[in-house]
Amino acid sequence: MAANTVTPAFPAPAGPAAPPGADAPAEAAPKLGLPLPVLHATVLDWYAANARDLPWRTPDASPWAVMVSEFMLQQTPVKRVLPVWETWMERWPTPADLAAEAPGEAVRMWGRLGYPRRALRLHGAAVAITEKHGGEVPEDHATLLSLPGVGEYTAAAVASFAFGQRHVVLDTNVRRVFARAVTGAEYPAQATTAAERRTATALLPAADRTAATWAVAVMELGALVCTARGPECGDCPLFTSCAWQRAGRPPYEGPARRGQTYEGTDRQVRGKLLAVLREAHDEVPQARLDAVWPDAVQRARALDGLVADGLVEPVEQGVYRLPR
């Protein structure tokens, strides 16, 4: 694991030196048996030593750069996001730059990241930021939430990581870390529960900047150590206090977690159709789309869906292109 060479955007105050009670109530974290300041220092120290050197975490990363990364990282691994993010930031360094382009260009440059509606929504967010917010990414959580493609998680993440605010940031990594360390379960429930929000709220450091770094630190712990499969518990700073570890790492017992089938689905057909549109730099005749999938009924349904979503634009009878 590479040592972190990034200066944290919002460095935490020296954790171990923080006087008890200055940071948060001195009560022990539920089921962790650690005073909150100790828990915070433990995770923050681990983060300082182990965080990945990601470009959207550098001190000079703009709020827009953070927002673009958060859109791309929705359901998509960091490794695949990195090169596309670099391309986007070079081409569209500000929201206004993206807003000035056709939405289809965003879809094209999205490449094979998947879930291309995110590209359309990010373009929509850029337009809204440009037209309604003076070209600056809003700092306010509620205003962020009003942007297309920005939900509970992304609003909290941008407010926290780009602006150093204190928010509960609950993503799949954080949920898994808390499920294990606090609740003693291998995996969290399928949907976020009120209990999870209470736990996350109770553990959040009191100071804004510390809370912001805590959020990214817990996420990083989930991404690098407390992983879904094959967690590296021997490398975990919470090894001795983790409720799941102390319980003997009992296997998941809840309802079967829904698998994501893909072969033969409309999603696969949509993907194939859109790939043709992306690679063509102009209009595409029907015949080229027909070639990607044998079932005409499913093909037509997929294409209709893409048009309905605004990802594809009919030009004339039997001719399509990315939206302008």
Added chain:
DNA sequence: GATTCGTGGCC
């Protein structure tokens, strides 16, 4: 609350 929505890599 359950579904839909891409793509690729890994154990």
Added chain:
DNA sequence: TGGCCAAGAAT
């Protein structure tokens, strides 16, 4: 090999 998973949002 193939099921499972990856910084979710919208409906």
